[in-house]
Amino acid sequence: MNNYTAPLRDIRFALHDVLGAEALFASLPGGDVANRELIDAVLEEGAKFTEQVLAPLNQSGDREGCTFDKDSGEVRTPAGFKAAFAHYVDGGWAGLTAPEAYGGQHLPETLGAALKEMIDAANLGWGNYPLLSHGATEALKHHGEEWQREVFLRPIVEGRWTGTMCLTEPHCGSDLGLLKTRAVPRDDGTHAIEGTKIFITAGEHDLTDNIVHLVLARLPDAPPGTKGISLFIVPKFKVARDGAVGERNAVRCGSIEHKMGIHGSSTCVMHFDGAAGYLIGQPNRGLAAMFTMMNTARLAVGIQGLGLIDRALQNAVAYARDRLQGRSLGGAKQPDKPADPLIVHADIRRMLLTCKAFAEGGRALALHAASLVDVIERSTDAERKKHADELLSFLTPIVKACLTEWSIEATYHALQCFGGHGYIAEWGMEQLARDARITTIYEGTTGIQALDLLGRKTIQTQGVGLKHFLGMIVEFCTQETMNAELAEFVAPLAKAAQDWQQLTLEIGRRTMGDAEEVGAAAVDYLFYSGYVTLAFWWAKSVAAADRSNASAAFRQAKRDTARFYFQRILPRTLSHAAAIRSGPATLLAIDEEAFVGG
């Protein structure tokens, strides 16, 4: 009862009209193969695959979930998942953006991100298996030795194996400095990995023959805290340096979690009992290597949010157009029918427009961030690379946290449009809400993203990333300054950018006197930043639509949605600014004993 149609028209609009993807790719070494024709062909095939293969397995996958066999330690994914993965591999999707040297097609990450949105919208639980492989690919690509890439990366790129990220332990999640898993060197050059990891997505499953775990652990002589963490490759089945697959390694799944959602995705407790692992990258530099994966994964989780927003919107709009209930306050719209469709009601429209503003604005935001990955990876211009890197560092927590928070809000609104039916499993809206709920947690909670944005990415860098983004806004506003059609957006955007800068400086000043200011301001600053960022993409989208070949209706819808966004959503910055300016005192004053007043 819950459908998915890939939003090809708007993805193409975002890529071609808003981001100028063809020209952007052409400006990068090896990027010219990704011309408009190829981009559109890939998108169309991706739409077919996700609509026809993945989407039909979404509700059944949720109902069935993964099952764990205690005796064998094996996990069975829901019916159809394995066949869908084979389909994915056969279609060449596994290696879409991976290096050609290891069997990939090396197409832009921007295009990969567009595909990912469709996968996640179609079936979030399934999408986690390729997501983790993508992260492992990045870590191996950037930190693996040549033989490691040949032996471990190639099978992942070919879709024969998948990857995982093994970070969390029972006593440590956000605070990785506490981790205890040990890695003891052996004479054969491997390490014996000993410890327990939890919440390991795709830690065990039946989609592929082997699984490549990337595991954070401590060497015997490692310094304490985060400076003593190394990264290891620990395959489920042992793999020799020549690629020969051997016996079962001493890593096994101890159980799978019973979760609120993403039931199709296995979340495993993994026991490493002296499992053979290969060090990847430098000793004690594992966290840096892991961040390569994590940044990729953070963008990817942001895109999960985007996919959920779009699917929620689609279904809520369909229901709101179909369901007759009540009369328009301005007079009956369909007097020949017993009632008007829900979509005539202003408040239903408020909820749908909120979803639409997040979906389409969020799409431009996410694809722009992905395009920075392409610049960083491909450009030979050091200055351009650096600029992209600084900007992406700044935008990553916004993409991750805001798109996922907005997915919580959007799935809330979309479910609400269904009334009581939204709460019933068969309509599929409650699954979207349950699935969305993990996205603000994994790969770093919203609170962690917010500290990253305000602390590491803004205050510690003297706002370099923010300056780059403000530069984009100023450039845009300057370009459009004479464009009367855009005045209604340009003026408030310029004002919002100025206020954002002002607020950031203010927080920076206050932080010098009190480190707690950062923690107290962080999440509100994150949302504030997200809303201004989205305002930029909405203004830009209207400008792009006006210059495009899109239909008048499409152009008008962009303008209408941008107006809605600027007038009804952007003012949320007012509350966030007030909360930020209230400082840490009201948060820190209360005694911890006094939180529960009953």
Place this chain on the structure above:
Amino acid sequence: MNNYTAPLRDIRFALHDVLGAEALFASLPGGDVANRELIDAVLEEGAKFTEQVLAPLNQSGDREGCTFDKDSGEVRTPAGFKAAFAHYVDGGWAGLTAPEAYGGQHLPETLGAALKEMIDAANLGWGNYPLLSHGATEALKHHGEEWQREVFLRPIVEGRWTGTMCLTEPHCGSDLGLLKTRAVPRDDGTHAIEGTKIFITAGEHDLTDNIVHLVLARLPDAPPGTKGISLFIVPKFKVARDGAVGERNAVRCGSIEHKMGIHGSSTCVMHFDGAAGYLIGQPNRGLAAMFTMMNTARLAVGIQGLGLIDRALQNAVAYARDRLQGRSLGGAKQPDKPADPLIVHADIRRMLLTCKAFAEGGRALALHAASLVDVIERSTDAERKKHADELLSFLTPIVKACLTEWSIEATYHALQCFGGHGYIAEWGMEQLARDARITTIYEGTTGIQALDLLGRKTIQTQGVGLKHFLGMIVEFCTQETMNAELAEFVAPLAKAAQDWQQLTLEIGRRTMGDAEEVGAAAVDYLFYSGYVTLAFWWAKSVAAADRSNASAAFRQAKRDTARFYFQRILPRTLSHAAAIRSGPATLLAIDEEAFVGG
């Protein structure tokens, strides 16, 4: 893994110190039995029952859910539910607030509301069975003929039977004018009820021998729309006018819904196949009678929100104090431990304080609303009754919608404090979030409550209820005007009240020119009103705490939380005001074809 301790201290504080319950009850006929001693004794017994009997069944009830036997049409509630209901009945809880004439104890509804909070916090799914009985009690009390009360009300009060509200049909929920169920008069004075009702909470279960359905249906000659709806009593087992229970009536459960949450609560499709029903109240005036139930139920659902907020808070605080993760930004708080507890972090505190502000402020708000029910039901002073009735009419949608919306937010924050563990079923936090999700839908969605508040209860009445509440604020601010200790709250509260009035007048003016203004402003106005209302209760709570015998720590916690509320939550009104002032244009402009841009 998810615990519940009834917040007795704060409930007592709200009743005795904030609301002056003893004096209030004593001022009402028959209310003097509910003295402080009795109130406290009832609360303590209620705490024991809910903590020891209901709370342990919450997670198991969720896991097991209700089961439906297709052949018999019977519903089995989760293990322990039936015994808990027997316990409830044996304890005399079923008739706590019911009329003495029918076997009840006729204690104040305010006390009943305090008990209800504990029930809902302990086990929301279970709590729906008594909730519906309470609604049926109200309808029978106010609209039933004497024999109907004797025959149907008494067994409900005694807990031998339960009640339901049968409103929704497959094609109509919010818009009851569309309902089709028919009632054809029979020679014996009964009516043959024919039709299908959906989403019937407690429509079928195994807790009691009989179930009394209150069913909206149309008489043959009824006018169309809401003016042609009558209310009927349709028992599961037929009941003669002398109370003799006969054969099975032609009403059966066709299936139960698979829902996001409240799995312990049966949600039934009910088929009426010529079932014998008795008309209750006047023909074609059924909606008015149903509103008696619905208003009761709306307050009750608001209290469900309150219960969930408090339980979420309790568990999140316990986890945040226990779980070591990261270091305080202001320097290590527990340097001897590997990390500080989560509760040192400003952002964790922001989330917990938000829950606390909603829980404790919401408790005063809800109990005050319940106290108005007592005034309306008991007072012999016509002026006082009228005032209470007008004020309660205004506050009911705020209690219902704001407390439930805040329960969505609070369960979000509380789950988030658990990080990944929040997403895992065994911790019980995700159940709270799933259970909360229905509360903004049933008994009228937030959108419906908002239209009720702004349209029916404010604009149509020239703001009479708002004036009464503003009067309370003005009175309080005047009383406290010389109280230096309270100045930090009194000034912003007075300002907020003034702004609220101003905004309301503004909306009223705009509405005269455009009916759509109401729909466009409604939900934002609801939240705006809720935040100002809560500000009043927080200021009042600080004043009450200062004058109470509570410990210095308790008084300080009230002040600290009020400061947090005023500085970090109340400014949300800024965004809502901006959204309201943007008017309906941005909502109505977009073509319905254009909502999906993909």
